[in-house]
Amino acid sequence: MYDDARLIERNVATMDTKISAKGVDVFYADTHAIKDVNVEIEDKTVTAFIGPSGCGKSTFLRCINRMNDTIDICRVTGDILLDGEDINDKRVDPVQLRAKVGMVFQKPNPFPKSIYDNIAYGPRIHGLAKNKAELDDIVEKSLRRGAIWDEVKDRLDAPGTGLSGGQQQRLCIARAVATEPEVLLMDEPCSALDPIATGQVEELIDELRLNFSVVIVTHSMQQAARVSQKTAFFHLGSLVEYGDTGQIFTNPVDPRTESYITGRIG
Amino acid sequence: MTDATAAAAPTNPAKSSLLAVNDRIRRRNAAEARFKYYGLAAIIVGLLSLVILLTAILSNGIPAFQRTVVQLEVTVTPEEYEAAEGTLFKTKEYEALFVGALSATLENAGIDADLSSDALERLVGKVGNNLRAFYRENEDQLGQPVTFEVPAASRIDRYFKGTLAVENITAENRFIQPADVDVAEAMMEAGLMATVFDWNFITGVDTGVDNPGGAGIGASVLGSFLMMFVVLVLALPIGVAASIYLEEFAPKNRFTDLIEVNISNLAAVPSIVFGILGLAVFIQFMHLPQSAPLVGGLVLTLMTLPTIIIATRASLKAVPPSIRDAALGVGASKMQAVFHHVLPLAAPGILTGTIIGLAQALGETAPLLLIGMVGFVARYPETFMGGLEGPNSALPAQIYNWVSRSDAVFTEKAWGGIIILLVFLLTMNIIAILLRRRFERRW
C-alpha cells in the first residue's frame, strides 16, 4: 500500500492531475461496494480500470460523473475533485458536471432518432451551436472524431438504431465527444462488439487521448495493455494497485495484481 | 493546477468552474423543475378527483342510511279494531287512529300547534299499513299500549337531513308548511321523533313512487348475488379450463391463435355489446326469461371470462417449468402434472383474478339494462331456483332505476346504494389483496 502511495506521488509530480479521488466509499443499500479508493487520474491520458467482475470498477467510474445519483439506494462518500473542485459539492449541478465528463456505456445505446439527431442531441441541450450551420459543423466534426463519418455521411437521416453494433458504439462515442467534454468515461465499450469493431474503437480511443482525459473500464487485460498509459487494478471494491501500464503488467508490486494478471484470480 | 489543465486543453477554450452556475443551466433547471411540477400537478388532479368523488358519494349517500321516525305509544281497543276492519279503506282508518293518538300526545306534552289531522298527516306519512299489519299478526296486543316506530313523512325526513331547500317550505306547499317544521322540531325535542339507522334500506325491497322512503336495496343485492353465483359457477371452471388448455396443452396453430386473438379482443369489447348479445341470443333466440339473474349471470360470465383467463394464464405462467419437469420425471402424465402440481400452485393467483373479475361484473350496469334487469321486485323470491329464474334487479341497475325517478328521496337512495356497492367492491378487492399477500411466492 505504501508503495502505491509513492507511485501516485511520483506521478503527480510529473503530470497534470485531472481527477483526484480521496477516500471514496460507495454503498448500495447495505453493501459496501467501493472501499476507500484514492486515485489521481491524469489529463490527456488513457487510464484503464481492470479487475475481476463485480470488483467495483464500473461503480467507481459512474461516481466520476455522478451517474450513481440516478440509483436511489446508492450512497457515495469521500471527495472526488475535478480540476480541484469537489464534484459532490452541493453547488455543483450534475448536469453541468456530466457535460464536462461524458460517458460511453457498455452496450451501444443510440437514441431512436436519426444519426444526425443523435449527435446533435448534446450540443442542442447544452446550447453549443448558435445556428444550423454551426450544428452541422459540430456533427460532422464529431462523426469524424468518432471515425464513422465516412460510413454514415450519406445517410445522416437514417435511424441510429439501424447501424451495426460497432458503428453504433462509435456513434455513441461521437455523440459523447460532440458536447466537448474534458473527460470521457468508457464503461467496457467493447464488450458487446466483435474483434474488428473492437479494433476500430481502440484505435479511436488512442486518438481521443490527444484531446481528452479518457478513463476506460475493461475486462480484457490485453485491451488495457494496448490502449492505456496508466492502469488501476481493483479487487473486491478496493484499489489494489495503480501505476504505469507497463509497470503494472510487467512488474506488479502487489501479489494480488500479479495473480490477476497471470490469470489466477478473476 | 486548474490553469495548467486549461492551457493544455485547446478544445475547451472557455473553461468554466463547476461551482459557478451559468444562465443556461439555471434556465434548464427551471424547466426541469417546471416539468416535475406538471407531473406532480397531474397526480394531484387525479387524487383530487378521487377525493371529490368519494366526498360526493359519502355526503350524499350517508343520509340514505338514516331515517326520521315517529315514536308513539298507541292503544287500539278491540272495538276500534273491529270497526276499522269493517270499513272499505282499512288503512285510512288506522291512520286516523294513529293521528288521533298523536294529537292527544302532543296536547299532553304541551306542544302548541295546529293539531288538525291534515297537518299531522303531513308529518307522519302513510302509517296505516304498519298498524294494520301489526294488529293482524298480534291480536292479543289489542287494548294494550304499544309503542310504534313509524317513518316520518319523506319531506320531514329530508328536512332533518338538511337536503330540503328551505325556500320550498311555504304555506302554499301541499306537502310541508312552515308550521309543520316547528311541530316536528318540538316532537324531536320531546322524544316523539328520532333519527335512527334505517335497516329497512339494507334489507328491504323496492317500493313504488308513492312511498320513496320505504324503498330498500336488499332484493337487488340478492339479485346481484345470484348473478355472481352464476358467474362464479360458470366463469371459474370454464376460464380455468380454457387457460389450462391454452397455457399447457395448446399446440401453436391457427386455431389457438384464433382463440388468443378472440380473447384479447373480447376483453376490450364495450360491455353494452355483451348486453346486445345476451338480448339476442339468450332472450330472443333461447327464450330464457327476461330480467332473470340467470340470464344476467350468463351475460356477465361471457364478459368476465377474458379477465379470468388472462389472470389465470399469468399465474400458470408464473409456475416454473421445473415443477412440471419434476412431475413428468416421476412418470406422471402431462394431465396429472398439470392438475396435481401446477394448478394448486397457481390457485391463489387464479382466485385473485377471479375475485377481481367478479368485482368488475358486480359493478357492470349497461348490459343488464338491455336484458331488462331492472325488474320491480316487490318481494323476495321464495326458492333458490325461483330467484334465479324470476324477475329481479341488480344492485347497479337498481341504482340506475332510482336515479331515473324524479323524487329526490330516490336520488338519495341511489347514492346510498352506491355506498353499499362500493363496500362490496372494496371487500372483494381487499380479499384479493390479502390472498395475494398471503400466498405470494417468489420462485
Next chain:
Amino acid sequence: MASAGGDRRNLHSLPNYYGYHAALWAFVPAFVLLCLWLIAQPLLIGASLSANVPAGALGDGMNMSLLMSDVSRVAGGLDTAVAGGAISAADATSPALTMDSLRATLTAAGVPIGSDVGDVVLRLAQQYRASSAVGYGLMTAAVAILAIGGLGWAWTRTNAAFRARNIVERAVLGLLIAAASIAILTTIGIIFSLIFNTVEFFRLYPASEFFFLLEWAPSFSGRGGASSLGVLPLLWGTLYISLVALAVAVPVGLLSAIYLSEYASPTVRSVAKPLLEILAGIPTIVYGLFALLTVGPFLVSFFGEGGYLGVTWMGGGTAVMTAGLVMGIMLIPFVSSLSDDIINAVPQAMRDGSLGLGATQSETIRQVVLPAALPGIVGAILLAASRAIGETMIVVLGAGAAARLSLNPFEAMTTITAKIVSPLTGDSDFASPEALVAFALGMTLFVITLGLNVFALYIVRKYREQYE
C-alpha cells in the same frame, strides 16, 4: 379389478380412472341430450302451437311472437298458481276454465295478464302445458336410459388392460378445448346477433338514410312512419364526448405516469399508484351518478344562466362537457397505468445515455424516453379512445338525450351507446325500426371499437417486441 387378479399393480391405470371413465360415459351423453332437449322442446312445441292458432286470434297490432309470449306467460302463471295451491291441477287443465276467472288468480301469483288476452290464449296455454308435461316426461326417461346405457357400455369395457386413464385424459382435454372455444363462440354470437338484427333493420329502413341522414328523430307514436334515424348526429356526439374525455385523461394520465415512473420516490409511488387505480375500479354507474348530480350542477353554476361567469352557455346539467369531464376522470388510471408500463419498457441504457451527456431528467424524458415510447403511448391512447366510445352509463346519465350536431360543448348531446340502451330498455317489441336500429348502432359501435382495439393492440405488441 377381478380381471386383474386382485392386484392393483396389474391395472393399466389407477382404479379411480376406471371410475371416472364410467362416470364420463354415464353423464356426458345424457347431459348433452338434456341440453339439446331443453333447447329443442320449446321450439318444437312453439311451432306446433303456432300451427294451431285459430285464424281469427291474430287481431290488429298482434303478431305471432307477441301472442306466443302471452301464451307462455299464461302457462307460467298457471304453473305458479298450481304450485302455490291457488288452483287445483285438475282445474288448470279443464276446458271450462276461462280467462276472466283466471285473471285475478294469476295476478295474485305474480303474473298480471293484460285484459286483451282472451280464452284462445288460455286454450293454447293449456295445450302448451300438456305438451310440455309430456315432453319433460319423455326427456327424463330418455336421459335416464342414455345414462344407464353409457354406464353399462363403460362397465363392459373395464378390464385390466383397458387404458382408462388415456381415455379419460383425452376426454378432459376435449373439455378444455371446448372451454377455450367459448371465446370464439362468444365472438360468433356477438357477430351473428348483430348481423341478423341489423339486416332486419335495413329491410325496414333504408341503409343510406341510416348512414348519411343528419337527423335523429325516432317517432314512437306513428309506427314505421316519419322516423329519421341517421347515425351521424350520434356518431358526432360520441366522438365529441370521447374527445373531451381524452383531452382530460391523456395529459393528466400521461404526466402522472411520467412522474410516478421517473421522479416519485418508492414511497410516493406505492401510495399514489394504487390510489389512482381506485378510480379504475369504480363502476361506471357511480361515475354516471357523479356526472348527473354533482358535476352537471357544478358546471351549470359556472356556465349556466345566473352562474358565476355571467354566461348562458349551458342550458342544463347534462352536456358534452359533463360527460366528457367525468369520463376523462375515469380514464386517467387507464391511460396512466398503460403508459407507465410502456415508459418502464424503455431501456434504462437509453436514459443513461442521455443523462451521461449532461441532459437534465426532463430533457431526457421529453427528447429520448417519450419519443422512444411514442408508438406504445399512441396504442394506449387508442385503447382509451375505444373505451370512451364504448362507455355507456356515464353518457346515458350525463350527456343528455337530444341528438344534435353542434360544436358547443355545453350543449346536451347523445351518443351511440345511449341510443342503444333507450329503445331496448323496457318492454318494446323488436319489430319496429325504432327498436331494431339499436342493433345497427351496436354493429357500428362494435366495428369502430374492434377496429381501434385491433389496431392499438397491434401497435403495442410491435412496440414491446422492439425492446424485448
